[in-house]
Amino acid sequence: DTAVSQTPKYLVTQMGNDKSIKCEQNLGHDTMYWYKQDSKKFLKIMFSYNNKELIINETVPNRFSPKSPDKAHLNLHINSLELGDSAVYFCASSPMPGELFFGEGSRLTVL
Amino acid sequence: GESVGLHLPTLSVQEGDNSIINCAYSNSASDYFIWYKQESGKGPQFIIDIRSNMDKRQGQRVTVLLNKTVKHLSLQIAATQPGDSAVYFCAEETGGFKTIFGAGTRLFVKA
Numbered sequence: 001d002t003a004v005s006q007t008p009k010y011l012v013t014q015m016g017n018d019k020s021i022k023c024e025q026n027l028g029h030d031t032m033y034w035y036k037q038d039s040k041k042f043l044k045i046m047f048s049y050n051n052k053e054l055i056i057n058e059t060v061p062n063r064f065s066p067k068s069p070d071k072a073h074l075n076l077h078i079n080s081l082e083l084g085d086s087a088v089y090f091c092a093s094s095p096m097p098g099e100l101f102f103g104e105g106s107r108l109t110v111l
Numbered sequence: 112g113e114s115v116g117l118h119l120p121t122l123s124v125q126e127g128d129n130s131i132i133n134c135a136y137s138n139s140a141s142d143y144f145i146w147y148k149q150e151s152g153k154g155p156q157f158i159i160d161i162r163s164n165m166d167k168r169q170g171q172r173v174t175v176l177l178n179k180t181v182k183h184l185s186l187q188i189a190a191t192q193p194g195d196s197a198v199y200f201c202a203e204e205t206g207g208f209k210t211i212f213g214a215g216t217r218l219f220v221k222a
Contacts, residue, residue, distance in 0.1 A: 033210075035212075040119055040214075041119055041149075041198055041214070041215045041217075042212075042215070043155070043212040043215075045211065045212075050208065055207065056209055094208065097204045097206075097207075097208045097209075097210070098143045098144075098145050098160065098202065098204035098210050099145065100147075100155070100210060102154025102156070104153055104154055105152075105153070
C-alpha cells in the first residue's frame with residue numbers, strides 16, 4: 001500500500017531519446033510535485049500541480065513536460081535527453097504547504 | 112534570491128551522543144520550516160516542523176530550534192542511534208506550495 005509510487009525506479013538511456021516517469025499517490029492529496037536531486041544531493045523543485053492545474057514551473061527547460069491526468073497522477077515526460085539530465089527524480093504529494101510525502105525516486109542515467 | 116541551507120557538510124557522531132544539525136535561510140518572509148531525513152536509496156521523509164511564531168518544538172528524540180533574528184534553524188537529535196544515519200535537509204515553505212530545500216547535511220553515526 002505504497003503512498004507515493006514512481007515507475008520506473010531505474011532508467012538508463014542514450015542521449016537524444018525521449019522517456020517518461022510515472023507517479024501515482026493514494027493519499028488523496030490535491031498537490032503533487034516533481035523534484036530533481038543531483039549527485040551532490042541538492043533537491044530542486046521542478047513543477048507543482050494542484051488538482052490537475054500547474055501552479056509552479058521553475059524555469060525548467062521545455063524538454064520537460066509534466067502531465068496530470070487526474071489529481072492522483074503526475075507524470076514527467078522528457079524529450080531529447082541530455083547528459084545533464086542524469087539525476088534522481090522524486091515525485092511528492094502534499095496535503096498542505098511544506099508537508100511533502102515523497103516517492104522512492106527514479107534514477108535516470110543518460111549515456 | 113531564495114536560498115536555504117549550507118553546502119553539504121558531514122557530521123560524524125558517536126552512538127549515544129547528541130547531534131546538532133544547523134541550517135541558515137535567507138527568506139525572512141517565510142513562516143514555516145521543516146526538517147526532512149533521507150535514508151540511502153529512499154525519498155526524503157518529514158521529521159518535524161516549526162512555524163515562525165515559535166522558537167522551539169520537540170518531538171520524539173528530536174528538537175527544532177528557530178532563531179528568526181539570525182535566520183537560523185537547528186535540528187537536535189538526542190541519543191543518536193545508527194538508524195539516524197542519513198542526509199538531513201532543512202526546508203522552507205515560501206508561499207504558494209513552493210517548498211525550497213537546503214543543501215543537506217550527512218550524518219554518520221559511529222557504533
